[in-house]
Amino acid sequence: MDSNIIIYSAVALFIVFAVISIILIIRKKNNKITVSSQPESLKLKLAKTKNGLLGKLAELVNLRGKVDAELIDDLEEILLQADVGVKASFDIIESLKEEIRLNKIASAANIQAYLEEIIRKLLLKDYADGTDHFKNLDSRPFVVLFTGVNGVGKTTTIAKLAKRFTNAGKSVLMIAADTFRAAAIDQLAIWADRTGADIMKQQEGSDPSSVVYDGMMKAVNKKFDVVLIDTAGRQHTKINLMNELSKIKRTIKKIVPDAPHETLLVVDATTGQNAVTQAELFNKATDLTGLVLTKLDGTAKGGIVIGIKHQLDIPVKLIGVGETYNDLRNFDVNEFVEAIFE
Numbered sequence: 001m002d003s004n005i006i007i008y009s010a011v012a013l014f015i016v017f018a019v020i021s022i023i024l025i026i027r028k029k030n031n032k033i034t035v036s037s038q039p040e041s042l043k044l045k046l047a048k049t050k051n052g053l054l055g056k057l058a059e060l061v062n063l064r065g066k067v068d069a070e071l072i073d074d075l076e077e078i079l080l081q082a083d084v085g086v087k088a089s090f091d092i093i094e095s096l097k098e099e100i101r102l103n104k105i106a107s108a109a110n111i112q113a114y115l116e117e118i119i120r121k122l123l124l125k126d127y128a129d130g131t132d133h134f135k136n137l138d139s140r141p142f143v144v145l146f147t148g149v150n151g152v153g154k155t156t157t158i159a160k161l162a163k164r165f166t167n168a169g170k171s172v173l174m175i176a177a178d179t180f181r182a183a184a185i186d187q188l189a190i191w192a193d194r195t196g197a198d199i200m201k202q203q204e205g206s207d208p209s210s211v212v213y214d215g216m217m218k219a220v221n222k223k224f225d226v227v228l229i230d231t232a233g234r235q236h237t238k239i240n241l242m243n244e245l246s247k248i249k250r251t252i253k254k255i256v257p258d259a260p261h262e263t264l265l266v267v268d269a270t271t272g273q274n275a276v277t278q279a280e281l282f283n284k285a286t287d288l289t290g291l292v293l294t295k296l297d298g299t300a301k302g303g304i305v306i307g308i309k310h311q312l313d314i315p316v317k318l319i320g321v322g323e324t325y326n327d328l329r330n331f332d333v334n335e336f337v338e339a340i341f342e
């Protein structure tokens with residue numbers, strides 16, 4: 001009798017243990033994307049760019065000990081390959097030549113340190129403290145409009161930003177103004193659910209401005225802290241789609257005249273110089289206040305940050321370096337330069 005009780009208890013305990021383990025495994029699996037890991041260092045995230053740029057630089061310096069015209073030409077080639085862009089590369093090389101002329105660079109081994117300083121200076125000239133913060137964050141609601149071509153990471157960036165705000169105790173309303181595809185509305189609704197945000201949506205095919213109007217009304221009436229507006233991906237060359245963005249903006253202003261407080265263009269860093277063209281055309285249509293450069297983790301062409309900053313009068317505000325919540329970082333010149341040079 002006693003031994004039966006022991007056996008039954010052991011079996012019951014085993015079953016309880018097995019069920020708990022299965023539940024934990026399933027939860028872990030489902031949370032794979034939603035739970036953010038500890039933030040990895042930016043250096044690790046930008047490893048591809050760092051290895052590309054510095055790896056080639058080290059090779060060059062080892063190959064040739066002395067600073068000569070050939071070395072400078074090769075250096076310019078490396079910058080262009082990292083997508084620093086023609087104009088920025090030219091200016092960086094000119095500054096470097098000037099340093100050489102002034103006999104400041106004694107050997108090729110010094111080049112890296114000078115290059116780092118020149119790039120840091122070039123980037124810092126546009127920022128007082130090396131980073132460009134959101135303005136009017138205290139506005140209630142604080143409204144951010146997201147724009148960009150297809151697939152660049154608009155919706156993902158909204159999710160990451162929503163998480164940042166809800167973690168800080170702010171109420172967030174997402175507006176699903178990408179009414180082009182039903183899947184886009186569903187995707188945003190899932191992110192709203194996961195990040196603890198609310199969502200305003202209408203059915204597929206409705207006028208984006210109409211859902212924006214409803215959303216803005218709700219945000220004001222219910223006193224939301226933050227409004228994040230998702231829009232459909234659109235090609236910068238399609239005039240009618242660009243006009244639709246202007247209409248969305250006018251609709252926002254009807255309800256909150258000083259909004260949107262930020263109009264961000266999301267650009268995919270892996271598209272290289274085309275990102276500059278996108279920024280120019282979107283800026284004409286919507287008066288951008290900033291850029292979000294995504295997918296910097298997946299490319300050796302992170303030099304695009306330098307090219308974009310140097311060619312456009314639009315600050316890079318955020319960078320995307322992966323697919324977890326922690327992978328949206330405020331762009332900081334010093335941190336960026338250190339991540340790719342040290």
Ligand SMILES: Nc1nc2c(ncn2[C@@H]2O[C@H](COP(=O)(O)OP(=O)(O)OP(=O)(O)O)[C@@H](O)[C@H]2O)c(=O)[nH]1
Nearest residue numbers: 149150151152153154155156233294295320321322
């Ligand atoms: N590695 C990496 N992937 C990213 C990053 N940002 C976004 N993605 C991925 O890029 C893909 C497209 O992201 P979405 O957010 O759907 O892009 P979107 O601009 O909303 O796309 P449309 O609505 O179709 O125009 C997804 O697979 C994201 O996980 C990033 O910083 N790094």
Ligand SMILES: [Mg+2]
Nearest residue numbers: 154155178184
């Ligand atoms: Mg989207």
